[in-house]
Amino acid sequence: MTLAVSDLTGYLYCPRKLFLEKVLKLRSRDTAAALKGALRHDLYERLNKADETAIKAITKKEYYDIFEQFKKEYASILRKVISYHKEALKKVKVDIPEFYNQMFRGIINEAKVKARNILDFLETEEVYGDELWEKLTPKILVKVAVQDEELDMKGVVDKIEMHPDEIVPIEIKTGKAPEKGVWPGQKIQLFCYMLLAEKTFDKPVKRGQLYYLDDKETRELINTPFVAEDVKKTLAKTKEILESKKLPDFVENKRKCEKCPLKDQCYDSQFMEEKMFELLGERQEKLV
Ligand code: SF4
Incomplete structure (x- = not known):
């Protein structure tokens, strides 16, 4: 049975809830939330694919121009995704303008991060077009599917920075950051993504990050042998609940x-x- 990272975090939140959802197949009937989640995932997958076009079209070392390039590509994709799923969204009574605005704020944030990343790179090496795309580091992937057959686990990590010598998985969180450290469920979630990303890309993961959007704060966790140990323990307990x-x-x-x-x-x-x-x-x- 392949487990999702969300099964482990679900177990840590409440084993009974996990059992109700996964074993007894009870649904919370929030179909609107499920559809919005699926569309968000679809959107970010398309944004990743659009990056190559946006980056190759950059011609100047100007933050505003670079940002506009990403914004133009991303906004066009968002409009297509919303328009394609308009009827389904109406059916589950999603407020479409509100959902659009929420997604739009998300893509603007992405465009800002990507533009800043490109500008930093151009400070070190001023190349454009195909050469910029090929040489650019770190490349940033968003909503990345990761898995490990040996652990029999899969998940979708919010963001991965692809550096030449390492990759860094990053989970983005709304809500307050703890005074110090990270919340236990979020720690296991990031640990899982560190292991899965390492296997998926066959590149070292020395660290992972949790980024708290509201506080604009980053907490970094280092990959030690305890990471795999913690994940395996939680994985075993989660499986026990699901098979019980x-x-x-x-x-x-x-x-x-x-x-x-x-x-x-x-x-x-x-x-x-x-x-x-x-x-x-x-x-x-x-x-x-
Ligand atoms: S599943 Fe039951 S015990 Fe668990 S959080 Fe929900 S209401 Fe509480």
């Missing part, structure tokens, strides 16, 4: 339940009993 036929306990931190989209189903003991009966084919003595 026993409903896990409620999460200890009940504040998590307040926002949980599966709360009504999770706390409905009769409903849960029926679901477990369907799973096991026999009624359990005590399920919840």
Whole structure:
């Protein structure tokens, strides 16, 4: 069974929720969020592919011109993605202008980062066209699919910087950065991406980064032997839950339940009993 990185973070958040979603196949019915997530992923994949065209079209060492080049390419792709999926978005009642604006802010941020990256490179070597594309480092990939057959795990990392001697996976987070260090779930998530990126690109990953958008702060984690050890332990515990036929306990931190989209189903003991009966084919003595 190939696990996704999100299964491990799901396990760390609440093993019972993971079981409800993956074993009992309960859905939070938020189809709008699922569609928006899929479109965001599709958009960023297209942006990665458009970078070559945008970069080859750069002719001047001017931040504004370079930024405009990316913005033009990205905005055109965003319009196409939204227009192609307009009917599906309407069907699940997504506010299209609001979603467009949210995505537009995202692509503007990307365009700024890419423009700054190119400008920094041009300071060291002033080349344009095909030569700029070929020599440019680091190249930045966004929403990159990564996997490792040995670990039997896959995921999609927000960003990867491709340097000549290393690659650096970067996860972007909304919400506050902790006072120091990183949140435990985010640490395992980044650890997973460090291992998966190393395998996917067959290049060393010496470090990974978490970038907290709201605080504009970066936290860096170094790749040590403990990284693989931590991931393997969490992977084993996650697999145990997914292969088990026993409903896990409620999460200890009940504040998590307040926002949980599966709360009504999770706390409905009769409903849960029926679901477990369907799973096991026999009624359990005590399920919840
Ligand atoms: S309601 Fe609470 S215990 Fe139940 S799945 Fe959600 S977070 Fe876990």
